[in-house]
Amino acid sequence: MADDKLSKAHDLLTQRDWEAVNVTHIVQRAVSPFAAEADSRFEITGPDVEISAERALQLAMVLHELATNAAKYGALSKLTGTVKIAWELYV
Known part of the structure; x- marks a missing residue:
């Protein structure tokens, strides 16, 4: 199962020729196997920002472990539990 989630991140990077990847896309792909009802169980918010392929793989692995x-x-072990994933951009 872990390989499947990481392969989804890898697929996204391959589609982007291993260039920068949007954080929102990485987050959505990382949680998708855990989200039968993704709209109601996950709240995903953050600015539109791209990160390097290396950072995207690291982020996907961290999100997989947390999910x-x-x-x-945790929250996903209960029918009413929700998970909030948010990030901010500091310059």
Whole structure:
């Protein structure tokens, strides 16, 4: 299952020729296997920002681990639980 989630991030990077990737797209792909009802279980907010391919893979791995823990022990282990993922851009 972990390989499947990471392969989705890898697919996105391949489609983008290993260039910068939008954070929102990485987040959405990382949580999609955990989100049967993605619109109601996940609140994803943040500015439109792109990160390097290397950072995108790192982010996908972190999100996978956090989503797995939420599914086993946290908010996603309950029918009414929700997860909020938000980021900000500081310049």
